[in-house]
Amino acid sequence: MGDGHPNVTTDTIRCTDGLVLPCWQPLDDVALVDKIGRGLVYFFFMAFLFIGVSIVSDRFMAAIEVITSQEREVSIRKPNGEKHIIVVRLWNETVANLTLMALGSSAPEILLSVIEIYARNFTAGELGPGTIVGSAAYNLLVIIAICVSVIPKGEVRRIKHLGVFFVTATWSVFAYVWLYLILCFFSPGEVEIWEGLVTFSFFPATVITAYAADRKIHKYMKKDYRMNRRGVIVQAEGADNLEMVNTELLVLDDVHEDIKQEYITTLKELRQQHPHTDIDVLEKMAHEILLNKGPKSRAFYRIQATRKLMGSGDLMRRISERAQSDLSEVKAELQRESGVTEFSQSGAKVFFDPSKYTVLESCGHFEVTVVRTGNIDIPVVVEYGTEDGTAQAGSDYVKAKGTLHFQAGEKEKRITLEVIDDDVFEPDEHFYVRLCSAQPPGSLGSPVLATVIILDDDHGGLFKFESQNHELVESVGTYELKVVRCSGARGRVILPFRTEDGTGKAGKEYEEQEGEIIFENNESEKVISLTIIEEDSYEKDVLFYVQLGEPQMSGDEEASLAAEAEKKRPDERTERERIALMGKPRLGEITRAQIRIKESKEFKNTVDKLVQRANASLLIGTSSWKEQFIEAVTVSSSDEDDKKEPSRLDYFMHCLTVFWKILFAFVPPTGIFKGYLCFVVSIFCIGVVTAVIGDVASHFGATLGIRDGVTAIVFVALGTSIPDTFASKVAAIHDKHADASVGNVTGSNAVNVFLGIGVAWSIAAIYHGIHGNTFKVDPGSLAFSVTIFCTEAVLVIFILVMRRSKIVGGELGGPQCLKYLTSSAFFALWVVYLVMSTLEAYGVIQGF
Template sequence: MVALGLFDICEPGGSGMLLPLFEAEQTWPRPLRGVIYAVVMVYCFLGVSIIADMFMDAITVITSRRRRVRLSCGRMVTHKVWNETVATLSLMALGSSAPEICLSTIELLKRSFHVGGLGPSTIIGSAAFNLLVIIAVCMASIPPTEVRRIHKLPVFYITALFSVVAYLWLTFILNVNSVDIVDIWEASVTFALLPFFVWISYKTDTGDLMRAARWLASRVSPLLAAGETDNKENDKKDILSFSAETMTVNGMAVPRTVEVQVCRSGDCKGRVGCNYRTERFSAVPGYDYEEADGQLEFADGENQVSIELCIPPRDPCKVARDFFLVLEETTGGAEFNPEADGGEESAILTVTVAPGSNNGTSTGGGGPVSLDSLRLGFSDWGSQSVAIFYCLGSPEEQRNAKLGDWVYHVASLPWKLLFLPVPPTSLLGGWPCFWCSLGFIALLTAVLSDLAEFFGCVCSVPDIVTAVTFVALGTSMPDLFASLSATRDDPTADAAIVNVTGSNSVNVYLGLGLPWTMGAIYWAVVGRTPEWEEIYSELDLKLPPGNAGAFVVDSKNLGFSVLVFSLSCVVALIMLFVRRHFLGAEFGGPRHLQVVTCISFVSMWFAFCGIVSWRVLTWKEISVAESWA
């Protein structure tokens, strides 16, 4: 298979989508250019991590939105608009994998619907890094005295199964069914597996497929749930709740403070507590109420404590607006009332701030748009534009900044200035931030695609090797730090493990399914062209009759990479199952067992990179030798 175009990308006359910046760059010494491209690529990874964080913040705001629902009995309860599992496997997975997905799609468009070596291989390399390195680092971050276990086992079974199926499916379509060719039906099935995967996970999370999940668990390992405890002793535990589920506060011409009572029922022995915070609904913080958060503590024998809420002066002409006071994350063995608003995981009080005259004005809806919300959004936009110039975001924090903080601040300031057009998440429910961030990610990904190709060209390193090592490592670093933080803060292992298995599945179904469907349809419509014939003249393809074209994906290296990762994936999941069976948890436990597991996972990642690189470089040498024979 010959290269696209008349020239190599790093030679005079060659070019990528956005680079080189000027023609004279192509005449510079190759060693110098290799160093420059590597440094600029690393710096671009910093930019990707910054804009990816903004993208994830927008997704968090979007998926955390709640709505009020009236039950058949007339009672109003609060539900999240997004199911947690659906949010994790759709928008959250898109957020964590956006650079890889954009790279695969942009590379296809850049190469005139010919598949490249960077996009698909980056997805495979990123999946290997996520599963083997990120989980190993998260495992090592837990003290020996603590453990982290998967809480939603059925959802984990589904995501683990689909992550294995995704890469076995790639092996089938690349190496078995139609070698080196991806048909329309193959690409379409790959893409269609994404909504099916999300749907089946949602049904499992809601309990509709619980029997099927239990059957699957019993076949995988009858003792997999070892170490789980029966929670039938909850009758004696203290219950924390509000005295009522709704509360109306009449506005006044001056600021006022109201007290909300939190009750404790049960034997009231020992110290218990929980966290509390206000959450925006139709009311706007700073205009309709003041934000509050903190910790509540009940002393031994105490059965009631209060939370103070501040209400700013209200205009009598304003409509009534709502916000939530949320209790969560109990301590001391306390629980929430599963029958109350918020369920087992939280307790929710809906506070209605009425107009000052209390004239019965109707309550405002839960939509994100109001004049005050727009004021808040633009005010936050101005504040964040000023905050980027301070180390750690404010003059107070800057006084305590260390050398490392200053180095990061100086390095990241140009990127933060570039991203000033990105609105804050408080504007219009986070959607403008979502789309602007996604646009910047796509732009940076296009630059990274060119840089990676230039780097590989001047250093004579194949794109696949660059992708599974350098590019995959750089695009996955934000996921590493996010998963590490989530593992330390979350009492379960779901945030790290389920997110990894889910993201790896979405990477294939969306990151490869979408561009490959586009490519397969394009060549089926356009047919074989002289350029197509020249590019794939060296491949022994089983083409359809006539002049029909085909979407070619050279499987000799990509298929091998998928196969090696699939084997690594199965081994890694088995090791997690074994830890669950013998230790009762995926993370934590005795330090020596943590070290052994972490070394095993990281060693598998190095082995994956080494084997794939050896295969690609060896095949390249054989191809060169045959061409000279």
């Protein structure tokens, strides 16, 4: 913007003392060489200040990220009436990007405009507004040009929230038209209080309309909705009310489902690639991939770019550490929730291990084991005794009672028991062994009761599954289905079996099997190994079956059993006894087992909790001053490969920036007061550095005869926008969509005007109004600048929309020829803007 005197010469530009820095004396009779020398000093000092404001702005962005990442639990009701708890962010993504995120990336420009008003005693200047306009042109033309061309060959990026983009693009163009209206139409040459306040009020209007476009609220205001089975709001026929008012949840479940499915798919692929790797390692790898590929905020990309430029390393290298810590915390949390705690080592615990024994009637003597854990350095005395079950002491087993003495260091004792053998048919019977008391008191653990099952070994036996229903998780891999032999254990028996489909299908949920298991003489248990196919399904519930066939015994053993059975007394025999006494093995009651495969609750809970942590942006926060100072003095490689040593460039940039790194390490960590303290202190520091930048930029221009308006659009706008350039470049390459790289540019441009100029001019207008004056702002070449910028902005937006056609497929990337042509065109438009604005400012061409 000019000052109304297009024919001004460089000789009329005179340095005045700034808010912080005085002018470099003397001002008169300065030789050309001295002017050039002073100009270079100012230039490099200004560049050094830009580095400082970039670093402290990153602290500010980190605070904003922590603030906007805060979450809350929301209770929603499913169709069956069951309540479901989900975790949602307090801040809507669009609102966060247009408020705090835009403020974070544009804070230097906005504060420069406000500080300039104060420094000039509430009179209008060119530096602040010029920086905002110049930054807008650079953001729209140069940053988008770079983003279009850096997309890898054959790839495209599309704007996901197109409605939000159109809303913010419209506001960004309107913002500059509005400046023209208030300076040249409503009240020419001055800004009234209402005009400044209305300019500022367009900021919340931009946020509200963008939020409405994001949530498409107009679609839901005339309809009734219910929640479907996935937790997503859908239209309900005949519904009288909205079951979930908060529209923030409309797509939340879909987002979570997408992340869950991506995690599950990744884990499945890793299991195929590393079949022998431990599951915990695979889960860490999957979470690390999820963090790498997951959506990231504008703040993350901004800080990532700055850290790589300043020799502070690559944020992506933290992801591996974060993945491991997340997984460890989740496992520990699940363990606490399930009530599993580590065993106390403060005292001794004595118990049976195992607690169930199966013995043959003819075995005679056998042993049960009692073990001790915990503190084994003290002696323990334990009393035990047998108790009748269906087996009777004296006829089926020998009653026992005694004392076990554990000496210091002893971990195990054995109790010897005796079974009585006879020739009378008896079904399987059992008795118990109990640990009665212990010294010192409290030494008994669980289990204190052991069960002993006595098998009759005179007959072939009955064969059955131990239980009919079996529920298992798909992550079990191989499931051992137990088949038991009761009411006899004599002879070698072949038992056929086969699997049968239910809702679970062979080859998909399990591997089909058909075969035989062989019970040797006196063998009472066998297992069928079922292979469960791992799909890592988040919600699985399918059935299949295992069917037993008729048992078969060798001919000689079958004849021998039949002969012995005929010798038994036939009176008072039940049907079951008669079958057993005939000696032939038979099937028992449970010959068909039902296998239910469900998702692993541990796996499901792990996925749920990891999904909540699948936000790599949280990596940018800090928890302590110690962490910040260590980072400040440490040189790290900017390469993504964490095994590489820092390069010479990394060391050079670290030496160049270490002053700012250490200085701003004093800013409170984001872990204190949820980031709010860091937010306040950081914005204060940005204001201080920006005030110095304003003085240096003004002195630089005055020394070399460059007008403030030109200095602003060429040098200051470029310096404040470089970090955003690299941030958008990284976002364009790594993000799936173009919103973080392109979509935020238009929103940031609108916010710059409505906040930067709106706040500054409102303050100045109110100040002059209080003193009975008017706030004068010379329109100068505003109409010319607005015409050029708006024309180019509309052209850029039109080209971006046309690139969404099938020929290209997205705003960014596409065919090599087209993407480089687009980038060249956008960059050329920026050069035209700079040249035309500069020529008009110096009166070479006539504005209008």
